[in-house]
Every structure is written in structure tokens, then in C-alpha cells.
Amino acid sequence: MIIREFSEQDIDEITSLMKKLCSIKGQQFDEERWRTSLEKQMKRDSNTGVIVAFDKDMNQILGMGHCSVRNSDNGFRFGYISNLIVKEERRRTGIGEKIMRHIIDFFKKNHIQSIRLALKTNFDKGAQTLFTKLGFNEIFKIYELQL
Secondary structure (H helix, E strand, O other): EEEEOHHHHHHHHHHHHHHHHHHOOOOOOOOHHHHHHHHHHHHHOOEEEEEEEEEEOOOOOEEEEEEEEOOOOOEEEEEEEEEEOOOOOOOOOOOOHHHHHHHHHHHHHHHOOEEEOOOOOOOOOHHHHHHHHHHOOOOOEEEOOOO
């Protein structure tokens, strides 16, 4: 297995993973918007990327995570991680951790000193355990009113 930036050949597989993630979260998935965003990302050199775990023997994507460098209102740069998912049959085998460590190294190389991510409360204990293991701490909670 290798951890690498996604390529054009991966689009169908990571789109399938993203559909699954949205389904798990109970969110609607706009495939056209997702694919357009990926295509734009491939065409420009930016501080945004999709990192994939690729099994060379099986010639398939096992998981992915999205990372980007963002700026706060006061100009503070931070890393942001989203859309981390591993195929259900391969979860709890260390793939998510390898993806996360690759992303963390990417941010370190780009002199980012803080990384943020959002995790729904009581959503996935495995993800929460992984993030805690990697040194993430809860810093605030978000409240939502759905109308």
C-alpha cells in the first residue's frame, strides 16, 4: 500500500468513497459539484489536496482524506482536514492513521503549526480514538439549529 496524492485515474473511486461518507453522515451528495471541484484542483497548484491510500496489488483506493491550508480572519494560517474515510471492510487496520500521518507531514513541510478538523459528537468513536492518538484535542464545540 502507498499513500499519495490522488490522480485523474482515482476520480471514480474517490467519488464513490465520498458518496459513502455523505450517506454515513446523512448528507446529500452533489456528484457534479464534487467532480468539478476535483478537476479544478488538478489543474492548479494550490494548498489543497486529496490524499489516498492505494493498494498496488488490488489496484484500488482503500481510503482518502482531504487537506487544505486556510487563513483565519486575523491572517493566521492553519491546516484543515476533512472527508477522511476508509473502505468499510478495511477499517481499523491502520490505513486512516497512515493517511493522517501523511497529511500531518504535508502541513509540517509547509510550516503550518496548527491543524484543525471537525468531528460530529458521538459519530465515530474509532475516528475520535485515532485523532486523540495523533495528539488532537477538542478546543470548542459547535451548536447548530436546523430550520
